[in-house]
Each structure stands twice: as structure tokens, then as C-alpha cells.
Amino acid sequence: MEDNDVINLWKSYDKKLEETLSLNRKNVTDITKIKVGSLISSMRPIKIFTLLVGIIWVILVDVLIIKLYPVASPFFLISATVQVVLTKIAVGVYIYQLILIRQIDIDASILSTQKRLAGLQASTIWITRLLFLQLPVWTTFFWSRRMFETGNTFLYALPIVITLGFTAAALWLFLNIKIENRDKKWFRLIFDGKEWSPVLKSMDLLKEIREYQNEKPVA
């Protein structure tokens, strides 16, 4: 089939559409009456819920640190502080990304718009990296001085080994959760589930855009 045949085929489709397609003008007019919603109203309830839980958690831990500061063990205070700081950064990054995604100019060229959008969506994995970095402090917040002063070798060697293991895992995940590893089995296992589907699809599109821009023109 020659180029002209394909174009003519498409024109015949156009002609058929011209004959059969009608616009429901009232419904289009109704769309023009829809007010632009706020950032919150455009978010899905589960995302609002997750964000709220994150904010409430941060406030609670902050209050706990302040109230218990004079009496709590230094292990608890340091663990809670590290945890709450990382959670605050994660919540902040999430809100910042949502705002940036909303501000993207949808009538710019397709490659530039999609590159920005997909890039921002894919960078959501940064939040997961930060949250994984908290792993070790979940194994240290209950430590106490007494544990090391009065316990036997096994009693304090065991938590240290567990914490070292969690630290190694956290650092490994923090360094390896990146777009380049998206096809690895362990990566797909962590990001399994439909809520991660837009992020994985964004990574695939970014790869497609890169290939698109790098394709050499035929001389």
C-alpha cells in the first residue's frame, strides 16, 4: 500500500465521521461552567488520607519529642528525631511534586510536557527512598543505657547486629531504588500494586522519550 493510499484511507474515515458524528453542544457548554478545583479537590481520597496521616504523624512525634525531652533516653530522642525529619522531608517533597505537576503547561509541545510530567511522577520514588532510610531507627528507639550497662554480651550484641543489618538494607535500597533498576525483579516486587502503575509507566515513557530524542535522522 502506497503513502497516498494510506492518506486516502484516513480521509475516507474523516468523511464517515463528518457524516455521522454530532457534537452535544449543551454538554460542552456545561463543561465551560465547571469551576477550576483546588489542588486538594483534584486529589484522590486515598492520597489525601495518606497525606493527612503523614502530617498528623509528624505533629504527634514532634509533640512526643518535646514532652519527653527531659526524661526520655537519648536513643529514643535521636531515633524519633531522625524518623520525624525524614518523614517531614518526604511529605514536603510529595506536596512540592503535586504543586509542580499541577503547574505544568499542558499546551506546550508534547515531548517537553510529557518529559516534565513523567519526570515528576517518576521522582515519586524519592519519597520511598527517604522512607526506607528510616529503617534503622525503628530498631534503636527502644534502646536504653541500662541495656548496655547491665546486659550480657548476647543481649547487646543482638540489637546491634539487627540495627547494622537494617542500616545496610536501608542504605542499599536508598542507593539502588532508581529508574535504571526499574526492570529488576526486586524493584518490581517493591513497586508491585496498581498504585505504583503510573510511576512505572512514567519511567517507561521517560525511556521512550530519551530514545526518541536520541534517534539519529537519516541522512
Added chain:
Amino acid sequence: MNLVDTSGQFVGVIENHKGILFKIANSFCQNSEDQKDLVQEIVLQLWRSFSNYSREFKYSTWIYRIALNVAISYQRREHRRKQNTQALPEEIFGVADTGMADSMNEHLLLLQQFIAELKDLDKALMLLYLEEKSQKEIGEIMGLSESNVATKVGRIKNKLKQKFLSLKTT
């Protein structure tokens, strides 16, 4: 211009370019419910951007940019149906029951199937090529140089030729 005039002008623009929206929705979504949802989403985004429309571009160029951007983004969504919290009106298009699907020839159905199977960016490029947009205009919409457009269109056309050829030989 007041809101009623602007709204009327917008409806007129959509009326004149309704075929573009239908073809894009049809190419990017196979499910008819998703197609309706995508058309609504495109019209909504077009309306939101209508005040920023720049006369340096043709309406069709502006519509293609937004519609293709919305369609490609729509593919990545977790839950496609009804993401807007505000209820959108029912169907935008009516298709007269004249047996359009039955009357489409085999080649046209094959062409549609071929387009549907393409990756999102190739799909966008192919639709613009079929609409006989110039390489310059395709480049403006896609964000590519003219030589890049020529290379990519050539590659997709070759794939299409092979598809039709394999059909002939089977």
C-alpha cells in the same frame, strides 16, 4: 469578551474540530467508556487553556498539543474513569447509527489497529502524519526538529507497509 461569548466561541471551536478529538480518543483508548472519559477530559483541559490560546498557532495545532498531551497522560493513570471530583456532563459526541463500523473497509480497520498498537509517541506522530500536517507543524506540536520528524515518520510508515504486506501474503 464576557463568559457567555467566550463559552459560545469555545463550543464553536470544538464543533469545528470534533473529528480530531474523536480520532485521538479512539486511537488511545480501546474501551468505549474510557474513550468518552478521555474526550471529556480533553474538552475540560481545552476549556481551561482557552484563555491562553495564542493566535500565532492555528486552532488545530493548539488542539492537537493539548489533546495529545492529555491522551498520553491519561494512559498512565491508575484509575482512569471519573478522576474529576466534580461530575462531568454525559457524552460529548453522538454517533449516528448508520452502521459506520460495518461500512469500514478491512484496510481502515487494520490501519486503526496498527495505530492502536503503536507506542504513545509514535501514535501521536502517526495521527499528525495522517492528518497531512506539514513536517514543520508536526515538529512544533511534538517538539522535534523537521529532520527528526521525517526519520520517525519514515520508520513508522515502513512498519505499516510491512503490516499490509504480511496481510497480503497470508
